[in-house]
Amino acid sequence: MTRSPAPLPAARADDDPAELLRAHGLRATRGSLAVFDCLRGSDGALTPDEVFEGCRASGADGIDRVTVYRALDxxxxxxxxxxxxxxxxxxxxxxRGTAVGPLFECASCHRIVPIADDRATRSALRQLERQLERQGLQAPDAALMIRGTCTDCRS
Ligand SMILES: [Zn+2]
Known part of the structure; x- marks a missing residue:
């Protein structure tokens, strides 16, 4: 998992996606916008195939898998x-915005979701940082992935 040093603030529903793309040097094409909307509308991480299906389900026709892969890149x-x-x-x-923090991956279906960024999570992360410091380690670009079993796979 890669991260830039300065994460964006969490995306808000009222952000204009086309403006956001242009502000980041991208052309706001129909394909890019459909892919971006699909990612922003999901509470978990999506494979390119899931993004493709999501674009089709939202009525964005004329978008093929190659367009989805390029837009994601x-x-x-x-x-x-x-x-x-x-x-x-x-x-x-x-x-981006949903991914700034620890993630949970289901070991069975591989669904990846962000772990709620609440007080308990932040406190646990601070404790982890302190532990790393005690060991003389620094992790300014740490990516934390917890693996387990999701609700769907447990039932
Ligand atoms: Zn699962």
Whole structure:
């Protein structure tokens, strides 16, 4: 998982996606906008195939898989999404803003979701940072992935 040093603030529903793309040096094409909307509308990380299906389901016709792959690459390079590689070696994409923090991956279905960024999570991360410091380690670009079993796979 890659991160730029300055994460964007969490995306708000009222942000104009086209303006956001242009502000990051991207052209606001129909394909890029459909892919970006799909990522921003998901609470978990999506594979390129899931993004493709999401675009089709939202009525964005004329968009093929190649367009989706290229748009995901460009969005990741521009820092508008993060690519996360799961234990199944599959790349999944999360809109930036949802990915700033620890992630949970289901070891069974490989669904990846952000762990709630609440007081308890932040406190646990601070404790982890202090532990690293005691060991003389620094991790300014730490990526934390917790693996377990999701609700769907448990039932
Ligand atoms: Zn699962």
């Amino acid at each position: 460009r969005l990741a390079q521009a820092g508008l999404c993060d690519k996360v590689i799961g234990a199944d070696r599959t790349g999944r994409y999360l809109a």
